[in-house]
Amino acid sequence: MSVRVGVVVFPGSNCDADTLHALGLAGAEPVALWHESADLGGVAAVILPGGFAYGDYLRAGALARFSPVMRAVSAFAADGGLVLGICNGFQVLAEAGLVPGALLRNRSLRFVCRQVAILPERLDSPFTCAVGERRPLRMPVAHGEGCYYADETTLDALERNGRVLFRYVDADGRPALDPDDPANPNGSLRAIAGVSNAAGNVAGLMPHPERASEALLGSDDGMAIIRSLVESAAGR
């Protein structure tokens, strides 16, 4: 029996269908979870998809965090359940305090929608275990508020504890540590594209792996991340 993985549908989510599709490609049974329901339907993992939950009013993710489904997701995460927030989902997780830091307005002030390369920092996390070898993964970003911010002390601790999961890298595979490096699409501090919580079971990722799920889309590198999540969920 294939593992059930939930995708939360907020009003304003717009990557939910793509994410459900990618989960199906990875062999999971995709389950849509409505934001007004506090019942996760017994899924083994949850993805908060991209979009503009609750219109991104106030701050991206600020209102979505108070929805009934997020209370269930918080409890699920506290119990060790696997949760991945993609783009807007990352913003929701950060606002909810489930992952550290905040996503600020892009340094350029522009909405950025293009292909980037990210390098997994470690291959033993539930979100990278199927990547195979440490190599840059190509997938799109599409966001206006993706500039990762945390104070210096927090950033040092994240790096020390292996909680930086992905960094934006340039064509040579080097982290785009200068916030003004064009390979760093939003000015993220220390080129951070993805982080995890302390327990390692909750992660936020700014680029869209589900938009790089088939060669037809220009890259299928994103499937390595989706497959990692599905395999980790099945193994729990």
Add this chain to the structure above:
Amino acid sequence: MSDRHAFDPTATALTGATVASVGASAAFRFAVHVMPKPGILDPQGRAVEQSLPHLGVGNVHAVRVGRRVELTVDAGSEAEARATVERLAHDLLANPLIETYAIETIGAVAAGGRREGGGDGRGKAGDGGRDEGGT
């Protein structure tokens, strides 16, 4: 999208507590000023600042762009109303990680949420009514 629902904060109490009862005796209006924390990059402020030379203005700097939220609270006393605003500001209106907030008391308003005496929309900004908040 047909499944779009307006967010109704009264339907979802902020921290799982019960929704505060209505039917209070008075109403108070406040403004919450939310600003990016000092040291946090504010690209909006920077963009405004960089446009100033086009206006022939060369003596303005350190522009920061924030947000002002006005709201009316039904409560038994101003202190009670203010406590509600404090909680809202900290939990929702500002993200204390990246923003600070200050609460300004505009004043008591008549039942139905209309401000006493109408006026210019500012009311009486109580002196000492602004507290630095956030962390």
